[in-house]
Amino acid sequence: MSEIKVNKISPRSGTEVTLGDSGDTFTIPSGATINNQGTATNFGATGSASWVTTVKTNSDSGFTAVAGEGYFLNTTAGTISVNLPAGSAGAVVAFKDYAGTFDTNAATLIPNGSDKIGGVASNAIVSTEGIAVTLVFIDSTQGWLVTDSGLQDEAPGPQFIAATGGTITTVCTNFKVHTFTGPGTFCVSSAGNSAGSNSVDYLVIAGGGAGGSDISATAGGGGGAGGYRESGGTASGCYAVSPLGSSPSSVAALPVTATGFPIVVGGGATATPTSAACRNSPGSNSTFSTIISAGGGGGGNNPSGVSNPARLAGAGGSGGGAPYYGPKVAGAGNTPPVSPPQGQPGGNGAPGGPSYGSGAGGGAGAAGAIGSTLAGGAGGNGVATSITGSPVTRAGGGGGAAWTDGPPTSAGAGGTGGGGAGGADGGNAGTAGTTNTGSGGGGASGNPSPNLGGNGGSGIVIIRYKFQ
Secondary structure, eight states: OOOOOOSOOOOSSSSOOOOSOTTOOOOOOTTOOOOOOSOOOSSSOTTOOEEEEEEEEGGGTTEEOOTTEEEEEEOTTSOEEEEOOOOOTTOEEEEEESSSOTTTSOEEEEOOTTOOBTTBSSOEEEOSTTEEEEEEEEETTTEEEEEEEEEGGGSOOOOOEEEEOSEEEEETTTEEEEEESSSEEEEEEEEOOTTSOOEEEEEEEOOOOOOOOBSSSOBOOOOOOOOEEEOOSTTTOSSOOOHHHHSSSOOOOEEOOSSEEEEEOOOOOOOOOTTSOSSOOOOOOEEETTEEEOOOOOOOOOGGGOOOGGGSOOOSSSOOOOOSSTTOOOOOSSSSOOSSOSOOOOOOOOSOOSEEEOOOOOOSSSOOOOOOSSBOOOOOOOEEEOTTSSOEEEOOOOOOOEEESSSOOBOOOOOTTTOOOOOOTTOBOOOOOOTTTTOOOOOOBOSSOOBOOOOOOOOEEEEEEEOO
C-alpha cells in the first residue's frame, strides 16, 4: 500500500476533481473530521442539517442562515427574523423554538431574492410553540419546502402534576399535600406524564355519626366513624399508609387530568334533640373524584324497651352502637360495601340489668365494643397514616353510654383517633367526635334526663402527589 501526504489537491484544469473509479471505496479513519465550507451535493444526506449550538436571540435578528445548518432560536425577549440562503437544489436549513416562545414572539423566515417558500414568494411566519422545522430547497417553482416538523412533546421528558386547592404543604422534598377541611376544588393545571407523575394518592374520610341521645333513664349507643378510604401510597411514596391502604393489596392511586375535581368534606352528624326519635343521624359523605366515603352510622337508643326501628343503631361507613333496650343490634359497617372495608360494625347492647351499657360505635380499624352490665362499650379504634408527613390516627368510634338502677356504671371510652366518650349514670351528655377526623360522638346517659349524644366529627380529604 502506498501513501501520499499533501496539504491541498487542486484540479489541473476545469473545476472538478474526481477521486477514484466506479466501485472504489474511500475510508475516513476514526477521529478524522470533514469540515464542509461549501455546498455538499449528491451525498445521499439531503434533508438533514448540522445543528449550530450557539443559540440565536432577538439581538441576532436579521442574520443569514447557511445552507446545511440548523439553528436554535430563542425569542423570549422578542421576535426574530432569518434570511434564508440563496436556494440551490438539495440545500437544507432547519430551525427550532429554543424556549417554547414562538407562540408569543414568532420567527420570520425571509426568502432570498425571488426564491419561494412553499411555492409562494413571501415570508413565512413560524408561531407554533416548541416547533422544529426543516426546509429543503427543491426548485424555482416550489422553492423551500418543509420536509420535517415536530414538537417537543412528541419526545417528552418527565412532566409532573401541578395543582391548586386546599391547604398546600411540601413533604419529603418532592411531594405536595393538599388538605381540605371543607368544600373546595382540587384544580389540576398540568396532568404530568408517567415519566414524572400523573396520579395522586388520597385519604377520604366522611363525617362521623352522632351518639344516641337520652330521653328518660336510658343510655345511647356510640356513633360510628365516617368511612375511611385511602390509597396505597404508590404514587407519592415516602410515607406509611394505614392498614386500609395496604390490605388486602395496595389500593391504586387515582389518575388525574387537567381539570377541576370538586371536593366534598362530610360534616359530622348533629345529635338529635331529646324530644325527637332517639337514634341519631348519620354523618355526611365525603367525595373526591370516584372515591365516595359513607357517613358514620348514628348511635341508637330505645327508651323503656320500645322496639322502634327509627331508634335502632344506624349502618354507615362504620356502624353505630346499639342501645341496651330493644333488639340491642348494632349498625353494620362498610355500608355501602367497598374493598377494602371502609369501616367496622358497632357493638351490641348489654345483655341484661340491673345496670345497663350500650354498645359503642365502630371505628375504621376495629368494631365497637359490646356494652356490659356495668359499662358502655369502648369505641372502635381508628387507624393511622402519615400521608401529611407525620402519623395521625383518625376515624375512631364513639363510646357507648351506661345507665344504672343499681351499682355505679362507667362510660365507654372513645376509640383512638378522636372518638367521643359516652356518658354514665349521673346524667351525662356524650362527648363530640374530634373535628376533621370523621370520628363518632359518644352516647348520652340518663338519670337524671334528658341529655344529648355527642356530635360526630367532620371528615377530611387529603391528596398527595409528586411535583418534581
